[in-house]
Amino acid sequence: MEIDEIFENRKIIPERLLSFGFVRQNDGYHYAAPLLDGRFQMSVIISEQGKVYTEVIDTVSEYAYVLHRVAEAEGEFVGRVRDEYESVLAAINNACFERDVFKSSMAKKVISHVRETYGDELEFLWNRFPENAVFRRQDTEKWYAALLRIPKRKLGIDDDELIEIIDLRIISEEIPSLIDNKKYFPGYHMNKKHWFTICLDGSVPAEEIFCRIEESYRLAKK
Template sequence: MSFNEIFTNKVINKNKLIEFGFVFSNNNFTYECSIFNDNFLLNVFVDLNNKVNFKLFEKDTKEEYDLVHVKNANGDFVSNLKKLCSEKLLEISNKCFDIEIYSNIQTKNIIEYMDQKYSIKPNFLWEKHPKYSVFKNKKNDKWFALIMEINLSKIGFKENEIEEILVIKDLPENVANKIEQNNYYPAYHMNKSNWYTVILNNSLSNNVLYNLIDTSYELVK
């Protein structure tokens, strides 16, 4: 796992950072610890935009050991240092950051809505697609909604924009009527007769989306 991958889909939790030992100053959190038999000092920096950097210093010379940032540096000594840095960064990621699969506020709102109304959380079923999630009726395991991050070209757009989408159910005649309207699109990944897509970019209000979700849920009860 690369250093960047350690913090993929993670957001800072300020309280957890402070509890772990980070110090906040000048809009940055900083943390330091000794590694490699106390011969090196690891400094970790986290800003308010979730950007994480680190520097490694030799204690005797106080010089930065920047080979840990060189991808092709793979001798035994530097590999061991990279491993120790990764272990500490992974610990920080697990203890001081929260998981955030989706970044869109509207996406978060509808996930919260389904959790509060139906006590249903997203199921992530595909390892190759970590930003694809399914919402299932607890009693019969039938799907009533999917949230995915896709390239809009997959639902007919000419632009290669990445957006988070909601795919939900309705009666076939209603689906046919909807996709003739603005802001409704053919289903992605699901049967196009019974499912359709909306883009989670505030083109439809939260309340409209909540009603659409309720309709989809009723169809699988």
């Protein structure tokens, strides 16, 4: 697996790098780990922007080893090197990075608002759909919001551009007067009698979205 694939849609948390064992230097954060009981030395450098670079050195020959990054390279030995190499990167990924799927300024405002107001973090529940996530109440464990990236066409808009959306709960009686297919859409991938969708493109102001989130949070208590 390529490095960019492992760290795709991930954001660096610098303070966690230091706790993990990285050392900050002029060109970024440095970390070293032995592979195969010291037969190889793996070096990891992470830039301030979160770009990850690696090198594996054969401690006997002191030459760089690269077969672990060649997809066509097979065999038990290279497989062991590759497994340990990827395990180190996976540990760094899990400990020092966080999900960064939603890029729009409105989505980031929503995530920050929910974190500060309700203390909740996005939960990415589906491996098959890594760009879908939910917020849920801690007391009832019910979802009150879902963030997704979908083509606009899924909402009935004649455009294949990807857009970030939020699904929220609503009292069913309010749906007919709310849905206008401009600012408010039928709940995408949700029960359309109880959920609706907002595009996080600025068509609905942040404060209005926050009020809708508050109502959805309240409805998730039942």
